[in-house]
Amino acid sequence: MSDEGRVRLGREHILLPVKVGFIATSLAAALLFNMMPWRDLRGVPDLLALVIVFWCVHQPRKMGTGLAWALGLVMDAANGTLIGQHAFAYALLAFGAQTLHRRILWFPLWQQALHVLVLLLASQALTLLVRLLAGGTFPGWWFFAGSLIAAALWPAATHVLLAPQRRPEIVDENRPI
Amino acid sequence: MDRQTPAFFHRGPAPIARVTFFAVLSTLLMVLDARFQYAEPLRQVLALAAYPIQQVAAAPVIAYGRLADFFASRSALQRENEALRAEQLRSAPALLALDALKAENEVLRETLAARTKLPQSSIFAEIVYAGRDPFSRKVIVDKGSQQGVQLGQPVIDARGVLGQITRVHPLLAEVTLVVDKDHPVPVQVVRNGLRGVVYGSGDGATLELRHMATNAEVEVGDVLVTSGIDGVYPRGLPVARVTSVERDAAAAFADIRCQPAAEVGSNRQVLVLTAGEAAPPPPAAEAPTRKAAKPKRARNVR
Numbered sequence: 373m374s375d376e377g378r379v380r381l382g383r384e385h386i387l388l389p390v391k392v393g394f395i396a397t398s399l400a401a402a403l404l405f406n407m408m409p410w411r412d413l414r415g416v417p418d419l420l421a422l423v424i425v426f427w428c429v430h431q432p433r434k435m436g437t438g439l440a441w442a443l444g445l446v447m448d449a450a451n452g453t454l455i456g457q458h459a460f461a462y463a464l465l466a467f468g469a470q471t472l473h474r475r476i477l478w479f480p481l482w483q484q485a486l487h488v489l490v491l492l493l494a495s496q497a498l499t500l501l502v503r504l505l506a507g508g509t510f511p512g513w514w515f516f517a518g519s520l521i522a523a524a525l526w527p528a529a530t531h532v533l534l535a536p537q538r539r540p541e542i543v544d545e546n547r548p549i
Numbered sequence: 550m551d552r553q554t555p556a557f558f559h560r561g562p563a564p565i566a567r568v569t570f571f572a573v574l575s576t577l578l579m580v581l582d583a584r585f586q587y588a589e590p591l592r593q594v595l596a597l598a599a600y601p602i603q604q605v606a607a608a609p610v611i612a613y614g615r616l617a618d619f620f621a622s623r624s625a626l627q628r629e630n631e632a633l634r635a636e637q638l639r640s641a642p643a644l645l646a647l648d649a650l651k652a653e654n655e656v657l658r659e660t661l662a663a664r665t666k667l668p669q670s671s672i673f674a675e676i677v678y679a680g681r682d683p684f685s686r687k688v689i690v691d692k693g694s695q696q697g698v699q700l701g702q703p704v705i706d707a708r709g710v711l712g713q714i715t716r717v718h719p720l721l722a723e724v725t726l727v728v729d730k731d732h733p734v735p736v737q738v739v740r741n742g743l744r745g746v747v748y749g750s751g752d753g754a755t756l757e758l759r760h761m762a763t764n765a766e767v768e769v770g771d772v773l774v775t776s777g778i779d780g781v782y783p784r785g786l787p788v789a790r791v792t793s794v795e796r797d798a799a800a801a802f803a804d805i806r807c808q809p810a811a812e813v814g815s816n817r818q819v820l821v822l823t824a825g826e827a828a829p830p831p832p833a834a835e836a837p838t839r840k841a842a843k844p845k846r847a848r849n850v851r
Contacts, residue, residue, distance in 0.1 A: 400602075403602060404602060404605060404606050405606070406681075407599070407602055407603045407606035407607075407681075408606045408607070408609075408610065409606070409607050409610045409677060409678025409679070409681075409689070410678065410679065410681070412679070413679065413681060413683055433560070436564075436567070437564065437567045437568050437571055438567065438571065441571045441574075441575070444575075445595055446595055446598065446599050448592075448595070449591075449592050449594075449595030449596040449598075449599055450595075450596065450599035450602070450603055450681075451680065451681040451682050452680055452681075452682060452685075452687060452716060452723055453681075453682045453684070454579050454582050454583055455578045455579065455581075455582040455588040455591060455592055455595075456574075456575035456576065456577075456578030456579040456582065456588075457575075457579060459571070459574075459575045459578070460571075460572060460575035460576065460579070463568055463571040463572060463575065464568060464572065466568075467564055467565075467567070467568035470564055471564065502579060503684045506579070506583045507583075507730075507731070508684035508685070508730070509684065509730050509751035509752075511683040511684060511753075515683055
C-alpha cells in the first residue's frame with residue numbers, strides 16, 4: 373500500500389495482539405539456536421535468555437517465571453550442566469524483566485538494550501556464583517562476552533519479534549494501526 | 550450478592566512469591582544434583598525430551614563437517630598423506646619390535662604366573678562438538694549405547710589418553726577430558742615407577758599432579774602413563790609430560806604441572822576402548838552402598 377497510508381507514530385505505534393503460537397515458535401527457535409554445537413563457546417550469545425527477556429518485557433502476562441524456569445531445566449539437561457542452574461538463572465531473569473517492563477519500554481531501543489545487558493549480566497553472575505560454589509573454576513572474563521553480544525542484538529530482536537504485530541490486516545488510512 | 554474480583558484481573562500469586570518458589574526449587578535440585586546425584590532420573594527424562602531438538606540443531610553442523618571433508622582440497626590431502634607416511638615410517642621400528650616384545654612379554658608373564666592382559670577392542674568415534682558448559686571440559690562423540698559405548702570406558706587418541714565416557718545417550722556419548730578439573734587419572738612416572746593421581750588444573754589446557762610430597766622424585770620432562778590401578782584405564786597409556794615442578798619448602802606438596810599427551814581440543818578422531826583389564830573386585834562391605842548412591846555416574850569422576 374502507499375506509504376502515506378501508514379500513520380507514523382514512533383513508539384506510540386499501536387500493535388496488533390500477539391499470537392501465542394508466535395511466542396512459542398520464537399522460544400523454540402531460540403532453544404534450537406542454543407543447542408547448536410560450537411567448537412568454541414566464546415562470545416556465543418544466549419538467545420533463549422534474550423527472547424525470554426523480550427517476551428517478559430512485552431507480554432508479561434503471557435510469559436512468566438514458570439515457563440522460563442521450565443525452559444532452563446531443558447537447557448540444563450541438554451547441556452549436561454548442573455540441573456537447576458539455567459532454570460534458576462532464567463527464573464530470576466524473567467522476574468527482573470517483568471519487574472522492569474513498565475520502565476524499560478519508555479526508553480529508546482539502545483537504552484532498552486542497556487537495561488537488558490544488566491539483566492543478562494546479573495543472571496550470568498548468578499550462574500557463575502552457583503558453579504563456583506559447586507566447585508567449578510572461573511572460566512575467564514570471556515564468559516560474559518555472550519551477554520554483551522546478546523544485549524547488542526536487542527534492537528534487532530525487537531524488530532524481528534514485533535514484526536508480526538506491526539502488520540495491519542486491513543489497511544485503513546484513518547486508523548493508527 | 551457476593552462481589553468477587555472479575556476473573557480477568559486475576560494474576561495468580563505475586564511475582565516475588567513465584568520467583569522465590571522457583572529459586573528454592575532450583576536450589577534444591579542443584580544441591581540434589583551436585584551433592585547426592587539424585588537428580589539423574591530427571592536429567593534422563595529431560596535429556597530424552599531435548600534429544601530430538603539437539604539432533605535438529607546439530608544436523609547442519611554435522612552436515613557442514615561432512616561437506617567440508619568432501620570438498621577438502623587436493624593439496625591439503627596430499628600434504629596430510631605425506632605427513633602420515635612420515636609418521637608411519639617413524640613409528641615403524643617400534644611397531645616391528647612390538648611383536649617380538651609381545652611374545653617375549655608373554656613368556657615372561659607366564660614365568661611370573663602373572664595375570665595376562667585381556668585383548669583390547671575399541672570403537673572408532675568422531676568428536677561432533679564441544680560441550681556447552683563453560684565450567685567443565687567435555688566433548689560429545691558420535692557413538693552411543695547403540696554402538697556399544699558404555700559408561701566409564703576410556704577414550705584415547707593417537708598420542709595418549711583423552712578422557713573417559715561420563716554420559717551415554719543412544720547415539721551420542723559425552724567424554725570428560727583429562728583436563729577437566731574433576732577428572733582424576735591414576736598415573737605412574739615411567740622413569741621410576743612413582744605412582745600418583747593427575748587432575749585437570751582448571752585452565753582447560755594443562756594437568757596437575759596433586760598430592761606429591763615436596764621431595765618427590767619428579768622432574769621436568771618425565772612422562773606419566775596410566776598405572777591401571779583404578780581398573781578404568783588400561784595400564785601404560787601415555788597421559789602427560791611434566792612441564793614444571795615447583796618445590797616450596799613451606800608447602801606440604803610440590804606444585805607439578807603437566808602438558809597432556811593427547812591433542813586435547815584439536816583432534817577429531819578418537820578411540821573408545823571397550824574391553825579393559827579385568828578390574829579387581831571392589832571391597833565387599835563398601836561396594837553395594839556406593840553403587841546404590843550413584844548408579845549413573847562413571848566410577849572415578851565425581
